[in-house]
Amino acid sequence: MTQLADLIRAQISATGPIPLAEYMTLCLSHPQHGYYITRDPLGAAGDFTTAPEISQMFGELIGLALAQTWLDQGAPVPFTLAELGPGRGTLMADILRATARVPGFADAAQVHLVETSPALRAEQAQRVPHATWHDRVETLPEQPLFLIANEFFDALPIRQFQRDGDEWRERMVGVQDGKLVMGLSAPAPQAALTHRLSDTQNGDLVETCAPAQAITASIAARIAQHGGAAIVIDYGDWRSLGDTFQALEAHAPVDPLAHPGHADLTAHVDFEALAQAASPARHSKLTPQGVFLERLGITPRAQALAAHLHGAALNSHIAAHRRLTHPAEMGSLFKTLALFPEGQQPPPGFKV
DSSP: OOHHHHHHHHHHHHHOOEEHHHHHHHHHHOTTTOHHHHOOOBSTTSSBOOHHHHOHHHHHHHHHHHHHHHHHTTOOSSEEEEEESOTTSHHHHHHHHHHTTSTTHHHHEEEEEEOOOHHHHHHHHHHOTTOEEESSGGGSOSSOEEEEEESOGGGSOOEEEEEETTEEEEEEEEEETTEEEEEEOOOBOOGGGGGGGGTOOTTOEEEEOHHHHHHHHHHHHHHHHHOEEEEEEEEEESSOOSOOOEEEETTEEEOTTTSTTTSEEEOOEEHHHHHHTTTTSEEOOOEEHHHHHHHTTHHHHHHHHHTTOOHHHHHHHHHHHHHHHOTTTHHHHEEEEEEEOTTSOOOTTOOO
């Protein structure tokens, strides 16, 4: 067990079982022992690898899509170019490089990164040295906002509810024989889940993420008022159903309760909930990542890059293209959703 596990067990012993959302928050964001506070989790030496780390093509195409949207909306000056959960800063660095030749874009862009991890902020500063950092979306400037959130929403704390007749039992983290275990609360009505009684059965499990909806609403309010667009990319689906809570350590699944603070905890994103929070901005149709990247021209870009590669480098490049786009890899599991103002078209790669 870990130091954080000892603290969580002591808290539960003193006050009783805690909701899954509170457990996730402690594991990921505890000021001394939180997973994202204490380490760089990315890459071969970490616990997972994100799309920007797989290939430069990912960030290049997204950057050009945002730049085209900026042009389509009249090239406002200045504007906020923001990323939520920027990892090592690789994606933003690729976006800035790809858009450097778009006339006026770089001069008008004010780069803002929403990141709470001191370790990751240090990494980001190496690649995006002139950024402004924020702990919360709500402190982003009130001006046109062009934003990317890649694998950000999946790390926000979720609550899980198991249907029991017309009521719901919340999954809680408790202690049994000295170990952290999952349990269920007493059944109670949940007004926010009344609409799910029509499409679930007794025993079905539904996940909710209030922070995701609040963040989406804040982004959408800026876009609706000032213009801009947001592109959200994550694994998940249109509507939550079933247990998707999971942990990764050294690129392998582990028990989410086994090593608090030492493993990455995530859950699939409920894109329907994000879309519902997007008003008064509009949202696109949900689009698989592979389809989105193909619409942006990833295959011609991959072919152009491949012309200068040989041997192992070429094989790695081909594998990266497949990993990002193929339905058996990230192409179908990961979905994309865009937010944009009323009266405007969605960013390239999206349909309404």
